[in-house]
Amino acid sequence: MTCDPARTQGSDRVLARLMALHPKVIDLVLDRVWRLLGALDHPERKLPPVIHVAGTNGKGSTLAMIRAGLEGAGARCHVYTSPHLARFHERIRLAGTLISEDALLDVLEECEAANDGAPITYFEITTVAAFLAFSRMQADYTLLEVGLGGRLDATNVIDQPAVTVITPVSYDHQQFLGNTLPEIAREKAGIIKRGVPCVVTRQDEAALEVIEAQAERCGAPVLAQGQHWHVYEERGRLVYQDERGLLDLPLPALPGTHQMDNAGAALAVLRALDAGNPEAAMTQAVWPARMQKLTQGHLKALLPDAEMWLDGGHNPQAGAALAAYLASHPVPGTHVICGMLRTKDVAGFLNPLAKVSESLTAVSIPGEAATLSAEETRAAAQAAGIKAMTAPSVEAAVRTLAQTGARRVIICGSLYLAGEVLRQNRTLPH
Template identity: 45%
Template sequence: MKDFATSSDPAVQAQLDRLAALSVPQGRLGLETIRALLARLGDPHKRLPPVLHIAGTNGKGSTCAFLRAMLEADGQRVHMTTSPHLVRYNERIRLAGELISDDRLAPLLVEVLDAGHGLAPSFFEVTIAAAFAEFARVPADVCVIEVGLGGRFDATNVIESPAACAIAALGIDHERFLLAPEEGTPQIPLARIAFEKAGIVKRGSSLATLSYPPEAQAEIERAALGAGAPLAMRGRDWHCSTTATGLHYADRHGELVLPLPTLPGAHQAENAALAVAMLRHQDFVSVSREAMAEGIRTADWPARLQGLAPGTLRSAGSADRAIWLDGGHNPSAGEALGRHFAGERLHLIVGMLDAKDPRALTAPLLDSIASLTVVPVPGHECHPASVFGPSARAAPDVPTALAVLPDDGLPVLVSGSLYLAGEVLRLNGTLPD
């Protein structure tokens, strides 16, 4: 699947059209292509500021957002690459705190796409090569790098000596890629997922993790031991809990009482604590306690339980009802949404790619759903309303779905795909920055 992108800048769009034409040969795994591409660009990944490398099924992007906010609150310049983008491709490459400009992006993509001639790189490999090329050119204090898919064979895994690695929440997702039969890999699904994520561990680089079921924990411990990587695991090496007034964190370095995240959802406290653990268990980047607290307060991560601000789309429905936007599409994300909306009634507008399980969202939210409207995900093959059950109705798009809801004041949750979330933000005129 390609992550389609468009731009209002003709020079950028010309290169995005070239990106969209790329394809990955069936069955190709490994880092040989990205390494060859980076070699043609002068191996920029070997000249980066200290790297914080984050994997996980859910929460890795939020952890990156907390890290960036903490580091910037400390006065440091931060490069960051995350995926996918929601509205603009530029969101994938943040240079010293700012999204890459169109003036820089167009020639950068020309350079990388031309360098890839004959290598048949993928959309994501070109993107990561472009990000690393710019990160090596523009001065900064630290790089925050989110794994795209898995870890072991992800294009970001060319990083040789990160300052620290982290693994966020684990769950079953991208089964076609991450659970494909392979000799010598774990047979238990969650253990295999942990094995793939732990592939980012490097010798001598610290690894901060959450706590996991025994089969997943064993794979992560095995990877850390094999790489000689110091392991800081929640529940053993660091601890966190929340009260009504704060996030309580403790490890061998002492205790911290930090503010609760502004980002909605109880799970965000865990992501913030993982960012703290990652910073406190490495020796390359120093961040003050005050900056950690400020970062937790100010971190922003669009389309993850985001309250939709007034805009073009918001005015299409009732201006009085809350509209929530979340890109969740797997069972772990569905469970987080179920916990957040427990005891509350809502109207669910969902668009989900056909490779995903509709029950991942509808089952955890079953007791909350007052109505269920299914919309297409533009540019992608997606599930029809019929697979969501007899009570689901279809709408051609989100504005139509909002317009026909009863005027009952109940909140609305738009979910099922980050691609759909990006379309909602675009229609509303509230672009991530």
Template identity: 45%
Template sequence: MTMTSLAHAEIEALLARLPRGYDLSLDRVRALAASLGNPHLNLPPTIHIAGTNGKGSTSAFCRAILEADEKSVHVHTSPHLVSWHERYRLGQKGEPGRLVPDDVLAEAVARAGQAVGDMPITVFEILTAVTFLLFSEHPADAAVVEVGLGGRFDATNILESPSVSVITPVSLDHQSYLGDSVELIAAEKAGIIKPGVPLVVGPQPESIAVDVITKIAARKSAPIARYGQDFFAFEEHGRLVYQDDDGLLDLPLPRLYGRHQIANAATAIAALRKGGFKPKERAIEAGMTKVEWPGRLHKITTGPLYEAVVEGGELWLDGGHNPGAGVAIAEVFADLEDKVSRPLFLICGMLNTKDPTGFFEAFHGIARRVITVPLNSTDAGIDPNELVDFALDTGLDAEAADSIEAAIRLVSAHWAVQPAPRFLICGSLYLVGEALEKSGLAPR
């Protein structure tokens, strides 16, 4: 989608007259939904997913399995990487879902914008209402709706009766909105739990998150299935073994990189089973090998950025931007180092709302050097020189560059290392989106 699309113009008009950001409350979005005919009450069976890390991957696994089971699936994710259209994937009967057509999105945004009138509301809330408009007016067998921020007061939480609620790993992020402890953040995520609706809980790095979620589920009489207690997954002999009360599955390893993707895949399988979708075993197998999630441990092998990499080198992208994501990403590159030893260089840009120290600490002893760069598509990025100081404070070597291309050239010209290096563009979805666009790999 070009940045001059009809939908982009409609959204830019909203951004010009309404707040960006988040104002966590459900009253305004409920009022807007009511003025649009309450489309959130007319959705196909829905999987509602909250969590700090792993929401997008879990959504992608759900979609891949359902589509392999010949189901049409709507998917809402946020934020986008390159185009607003990425937030809305519409299910297609008999074929994979597609990003919403530009004219369809533009019309829905215009309709929601007109319904707002003088209501004080954020653009994010309007775009969530657009999700419900699109998903209610286009038939599908299922919908996957990813929470934008938090859970309890996220605009998606006007959903009243999803088929299943899912909470992926919870860790520190968005503290200014959600609280400064895992306990408080877990309580916000658990706000999506609905009375009597099955709940699937992915692996939790801290036991306090499990305690909080379990108590809230009990209070709402929501049947709960927990990773490591009610369902399990592990790698054995190059296969993924999944087990729950319904038995054992011997599956291919997920197409997505990283040990953490085994847990994300398992969480998706449990969600589909507990939510009553009952995917066939062959569909689950196919979902493992067909799943796609751009910009997350994404190895780039074409395009001008890759061509700038020193011969024999590797170029990777990942949009993870908090300490929990840093740990998962660093673990992947530690595993790669065990297989083929290459020095790792981080090309990093971050928003000023994030925790650079916690993110960088995960790469201590793994990354050779950090090259910091600006975020060109937002004015909320940390100055690259300031980001250098954060990296230095964690014991990493670091320096600043003007762009992704300049960072690659800097390493290629001044770090004559053998074997050829790995580059990881990381720290922000804005930066990953820029890299994908420059590589001609914008999601479709």
């Protein structure tokens, strides 16, 4: 299902009005969300069983594999993720299908009316809109991705989810979540609920201690990687093992060695639910702009004989994962096109790429006030030891690389840049 851009003007206008309601200072509280949910007769209490996923990296990929596994067994899933890449509709799937323009417009206008002009963040009111839409359509499961942190995130209003998941915790959004791993982990662990199983992937020891302590306080069973379940590659297959036995499966369709841990978490969730098709979780998952290979479209046509990849990772752990994939799949003539926000750890993201790329072309992100200029990103790349230049756009960078005989191009640095690339390439998510 696709959304006709000509028909999205209504929801775009409402979303613009909702943006204007944003409080003067961002404060992570749930008061505004609870107020609006109450005004709408608490749609969050009328959802199918909820799987709630928090973490710094891997949330979306893990959620995509859980969804593929459940849908592969015939279940219908509501899905809420953020941010979107090219259009807001991507954030909300109703029983597996992107929300229609008419349905989105209806719930946005209803939330706007119920909010009655009171201060509320864009993410908070649109999260409530998603809950409202979910509450009105039958499905078997609801998959929720945390937006920021966990404890005070707008999604953290479900009293009794079926399962919670915490993917790797690392440094990001320190201005909101804290400057140490234990502080950040404490925020992520805020989604743990009393008596509800919590699947935990590989963690730094300091983060794991915090997560386990919070689970103990809540009486929540922990299903931790390396303790309660194990996942590894053997002879080109994925092997998953827990107390129920062993699964021998295809490797994840999502590329990258880091996806093994995400796959293990997805399988642990399916086991906890006693639901889903494990093989479908591995083979049918799709997650745009996370090491997505572009095989068609306008930009790809400019460089037909080279590999072209798109990745929206933007923090040091994501940079390390990207570099690990490139190192494990070496291609001479690998070039990077990169645009980043100034709110991110640019050096931390770029440093791992120095050993796996011949050059980097820096671009700014169109329409983003917080973008680093192309010159700033170029300087950061040079400081990391990467031969770097600038280009006025991704398309211009691709055209230049086409003249140099590049064999592989990686476009990376921001989900906002990834969305712009998908628009330029005319291959939007659906």
